Amino acid sequence: MARTLTVLGCDGSYPGPGGAASGYLVGSDAATLWLDAGPGTFAALQLHCDPALLDAVVLSHEHSDHWTDLESLGAWLSCRGGGPVRVYAPPGLATRSSFAGGSVFDWHVLEPDEEVMIGDVRCRFAATDHGPVTLAARFETNGGSPLVYSADTGAEWSAEVFGAGIGTLLCDATYTQVDEGKLRHLSGRQAGSMAAAAGVERLIVTHRWPTVSAQALADEASTAFGVAVAQAGPGVTFDW
Numbered sequence: 001m002a003r004t005l006t007v008l009g010c011d012g013s014y015p016g017p018g019g020a021a022s023g024y025l026v027g028s029d030a031a032t033l034w035l036d037a038g039p040g041t042f043a044a045l046q047l048h049c050d051p052a053l054l055d056a057v058v059l060s061h062e063h064s065d066h067w068t069d070l071e072s073l074g075a076w077l078s079c080r081g082g083g084p085v086r087v088y089a090p091p092g093l094a095t096r097s098s099f100a101g102g103s104v105f106d107w108h109v110l111e112p113d114e115e116v117m118i119g120d121v122r123c124r125f126a127a128t129d130h131g132p133v134t135l136a137a138r139f140e141t142n143g144g145s146p147l148v149y150s151a152d153t154g155a156e157w158s159a160e161v162f163g164a165g166i167g168t169l170l171c172d173a174t175y176t177q178v179d180e181g182k183l184r185h186l187s188g189r190q191a192g193s194m195a196a197a198a199g200v201e202r203l204i205v206t207h208r209w210p211t212v213s214a215q216a217l218a219d220e221a222s223t224a225f226g227v228a229v230a231q232a233g234p235g236v237t238f239d240w
Contacts, residue, residue, distance in 0.1 A: 074098065
């Protein structure tokens with residue numbers, strides 16, 4: 001069974017030089033999902049996937065670094081007469097889109113604790129600790145361990161809400177511990193500690209500020225997690 005996670009962008013809060021903000025492709029045997037659509041990620045998506053083959057877009061929250069390239073997909077579909085593409089998003093996000101009332105997107109408002117099926121992927125959602133309604137997601141097929149995406153969160157949330165047996169956690173690790181408490185995000189240390197407490201098999205850190213040392217963040221996350229963590233990087237594909 002082919003289950004893949006491809007990083008389209010992973011810069012935190014804003015894209016750095018030549019980078020892209022949050023965006024991922026989640027693939028299975030019967031589904032291709034675009035998970036978050038930050039600036040720069042639609043261009044990257046086209047290197048890996050024909051946009052016409054997307055089964056759905058899943059957006060975690062309304063901050064611009066996680067959804068605004070959905071507008072590029074809307075323009076692409078409009079130019080080609082395509083759609084509608086199902087878009088799953090928290091309450092209120094659709095009203096921010098230029099395509100809120102158009103025919104290119106089929107909007108579905110997600111509520112915390114909701115569960116939906118997209119192809120062969122069962123998706124469950126849970127609210128995180130991040131100000132506006134922000135939804136972490138758990139993806140699972142009939143074979144293999146679940147993939148969990150923390151989205152953006154502060155330290156009052158844990159992947160434990162999704163139960164035991166998480167195979168891969170793609171987790172917010174925005175900065176190192178010197179900046180803990182400044183914003184509702186996780187440091188590398190906090191991400192590693194939370195993942196260890198939740199019994200996660202593999203931790204992938206993402207959403208790092210472009211000005212933060214990748215090595216320093218990975219080192220403190222690995223120390224807290226107990227084994228080496230993986231780091232998201234543009235174009236990198238993981239199995240899950």
